[in-house]
Amino acid sequence: MDDVEIREKLLKCFSAVFPELNPVDIQSANIENTSGWDSIAHVTLLTLVSEEFGVEVDFEKFESAISFSAFLILIAETASPGCS
């Protein structure tokens, strides 16, 4: 899976949890500037990432992922080729 594909899939996950954000806003979204990013939204995001990328998400590792870009980095590390 290349970076573009990962970015697109992650955009889809963020868009499902924060439907009021447009694709540009999503890419700069973080826990501070996004209303509604609470613990429930965070778990929902993690579950969507697991569903979308077909990977098992490590909750502890992703606990510190509090921005779109942090998610992007961790997913790139987690998603191995062909796992989806």
Add this chain to the structure above:
Amino acid sequence: MAYSTRARQHCSHCASVRKERVAHSRPVTLFNGMRLNDALQIAGRIGGIGKRSVHLLCGFTPLHLQTYVKAYLRLRFPEVSIQVLPGLYGDLEGNLERALGQSADGVIAVIEWADLDQRLGFRGNGGWRSQTIDDIVAQTEEKCSRLQMKLEALAQKIPVTLISPTLPLPPLTQNSPVQTSKLELRLNSILGEFLLKVSGCGGIRLMSASRLAASSPHHTRHDVKMELATGFPYSLPHADELARLGVRCLFPDEPKKGLITDLDQTLWKGILGDLGANGVSWSVEDKSQIHALYQQLLDSLAESGVLVAIASKNDFSLVNEALSRTDLLIRPESIYPVEAGWWPKSESVRRILKAWNIGAGSVVYIDDSQMELSEVAEKFPQIECLLFPSSDSAGILALLKHLREIFGRTEIREEDRLRVASLRASNEMHTDVSEAHSDEFIARLQAKLTFEDSQAASGRAFELVNKTNQFNLNGLRFTEAEWHMRFSRPDSFLTTVSYEDRFGPLGRIAVVGGSCQGNHCVVDIFVLSCRAFSRHIEFQILRRLFEKSGAESVLFVFKPTERNGPIQAYLSQFGSLQNTAAGGLEVSSEAFVKACPKLHHEVIEKWTM
């Protein structure tokens, strides 16, 4: 197979389950249900005017279950806003109590073992020593009894769907998991007793554990990692299925009303024209037992009020001979009408629908011939046409289960048992004499009408109002919660009317409801079953209403619908329906007396106003 069922056991899922077993990790989310992403999008759709609110009560964080419940409610009620009201974490009992004080259209209550005793959950630290076992049992017993009281109180007000524990117990006894522990047996016994008690309470529907197991296998349900990390215990497929069935159990589809069946290779094995009446079979000995199961199912459906008819390309006298066999497992009197002849099947179906006087959308047609099914489907696209796969026993069993699903009812009433007999009598009445509908004929019916107060909880009144289309004042439909609220007003009245004549009883066939203040009466519910048309019952009801209330006029909250032509024709006798936009049609007692025909009913009044 010609009908659709939602299969959840797919290869990708099995593959993921196998992967899970090897890796001892949580279930991988490859499955064929609704994806969480899709559920979020469906749940997020904006609804229209009106609202459906449902309490989702459990002891854990409802998280994705809440999303799925909202999504399935949105699909069930696409035109209204949806609200799912969760409770507080770890307090199922308190959540039930709090819900009692809030209005809603229904409750989905989920009990897991941890709600009965925290030590039975995976997030508890109360210890699993053997001396704690007796205490766990005592606590569970006590908790069940408290939950029973709370659930029964809630169900008096709002319909409740109850889901009993779906997750496994933790490995808390010293037995090997291959051996059932006494604790597990005792807990299941307490739970079984509790469920039996609450199932007897009107307003509570238990979700079937075996139905759930068929589409959500036990070993794929628990997501222990998610539970420990977040408090939400379910895998996504399990949450999805639980929500789907929970919503269906709370707001079941309107059951179908009639079933039309073919005979040869369907009701029995063999071709009647070739083998004769004694040559066709339905027994183990004749290797045709699957047809016996089908007959038994039809008999059971007929007993619950489902109309059963036959459409067969056969010689009529031969069919009658076969249907007279004493070993037939469906009672012949349950079958009405029998259409046997050499005309197209769609013609038989047309005649049957006419005799039943119901819409094609409420009917199922079953035949072993794809060609016949297509011919009927082409003429009646609203009929659900199902193939009877005569050489596939497993397929037939699946068909029988499907029939149970689409004809399933929560309650069987006296009217259901009377339906076929009254239809038969009604049709005989209309063909009895040429002057049917005439005053003289109606006078000879020896008709008796009984007016009775109907409690808000009256299931028959609720059912009649919600399913009557033709003689229905305004087409209003109610949820159970709305129905209860509607009649909590002190000045409101709700009356059911039963009918019988020399052809037999029809049961409760009309409902009239509204409110009366002083000399003014408002009627916003008025329905009459189509089985009871042409007997002037609607005039007698209005006459009694005027007499009982002393009102000088009655305001009918009338609204035209696509299908309420009969009541439009009735009301137009008292005034023009063109000017009913502002609240309805006002009928004065003078206008009524002028239009009312001579009435011959004997009236028994057991109602108050």
